[in-house]
Amino acid sequence: MVTKPLPDAHDAGTPGSPQAPRPRALGGVAADSDDPYVTTDRGYRFWAVGRAEILTGVVCAVAMAAAGLLLGLLWAAAAPRLDVRAAIDGSELAFGAQAGADVYFAMICGVGGLAGGAFAFWRGRNGGWPVPVGLALGGIAGSVLASWIGHGLRSARVIAQLPHEAGDLAVQLVDFRLRSSGFLLVLPSVSLFTLAILSWLSVSLRSRGGAGRPADPAG
Numbered sequence: 001m002v003t004k005p006l007p008d009a010h011d012a013g014t015p016g017s018p019q020a021p022r023p024r025a026l027g028g029v030a031a032d033s034d035d036p037y038v039t040t041d042r043g044y045r046f047w048a049v050g051r052a053e054i055l056t057g058v059v060c061a062v063a064m065a066a067a068g069l070l071l072g073l074l075w076a077a078a079a080p081r082l083d084v085r086a087a088i089d090g091s092e093l094a095f096g097a098q099a100g101a102d103v104y105f106a107m108i109c110g111v112g113g114l115a116g117g118a119f120a121f122w123r124g125r126n127g128g129w130p131v132p133v134g135l136a137l138g139g140i141a142g143s144v145l146a147s148w149i150g151h152g153l154r155s156a157r158v159i160a161q162l163p164h165e166a167g168d169l170a171v172q173l174v175d176f177r178l179r180s181s182g183f184l185l186v187l188p189s190v191s192l193f194t195l196a197i198l199s200w201l202s203v204s205l206r207s208r209g210g211a212g213r214p215a216d217p218a219g
Contacts, residue, residue: 052127053124053126053127053128053130053131054130056123056124056127056130056131056134057124057127057129057130057131057133057134058130058134059123059124059134060116060119060120060123060124060127060130060131060134060135060138061133061134061135061137061138061141062138063116063119063138064116064134064135064137064138064139064141064142064187064188064191065138065141065142065145066142067112067115067116067142067187068141068142068143068144068145068146068149068187069145069146069149070112071108071109071112071142071143071146071187072145072146072147072148072149072150072153073149073150073153074108075101075104075105075108075146075147075149075150076149076150076153076154078104078108079097079100079101079104079105079150079154079176080096080097080100080101080104081097081158082097082098082158082174082176083097084158084162084174098179099179101176101178101179102178102179102180102183105146105147105150105178105183105186106180106183106186108146109143109146109183109186109187109190110186110187110190112142112187112190112191113139113186113187113188113189113190113191113193113194114190114191114194116135116138116139116187116190116191116194117135117190117191117192117193117194117195117197117198118194118198120132120134120135120191120195121194121195121198121199121202125198125199125202131195132192132195135188135191135192135195136188136192137188138188139187139188139189139191139192140184140185140187140188142187143183143184143185143186143187143188144184146187147177147178147184150176150177150178151175151176151177151178154176155175155176155177158174158175158176159174159175162174
């Protein structure tokens with residue numbers, strides 16, 4: 001009877017031996033796997049997503065859109081108020097509040113974008129493409145909602161201070177609304193930038209940590 005020789009214990013760490021541990025890649029996937037559906041390419045993992053990643057993107061989009069409610073309330077409360085009486089008397093300084101309202105909207109949305117990007121990194125740093133897509137779409141929806149809420153809370157009270165014979169031009173001049181539509185992109189842009197910076201820092205720190213580890217002794 002022919003018996004199969006037992007593997008030598010010293011060959012357990014030799015590459016190619018039956019007892020050699022298979023190298024592992026990021027995410028716990030075997031680097032030398034024969035499965036054609038298993039890959040260690042980060043770019044592939046970014047595009048190949050499942051239900052969990054899509055759900056994460058939806059959560060990010062809903063959170064950014066819902067944040068527009070709070071941002072709109074803050075904008076209505078903090079933005080400069082127009083002195084309607086001075087504006088009617090012809091004072092150009094009074095209309096500085098209109099430009100200030102746009103600046104306040106941009107600053108408030110910028111802070112909201114920082115918080116949104118940090119939240120997306122915390123909950124979905126490995127969520128693939130649905131996370132930035134959710135931030136972009138939800139950020140735009142949140143910005144539109146914030147501008148609409150601020151307009152609804154402040155516009156009626158400002159217009160009510162005008163005399164009854166005021167024309168449409170006067171109403172447009174004193175109306176509380178976002179005049180620079182480009183500021184609607186502040187919230188999604190800042191959130192995406194924050195997510196990109198935090199992701200880059202995370203990868204950089206992991207790379208440095210892996211390079212600084214001492215090599216395992218052979219044998």
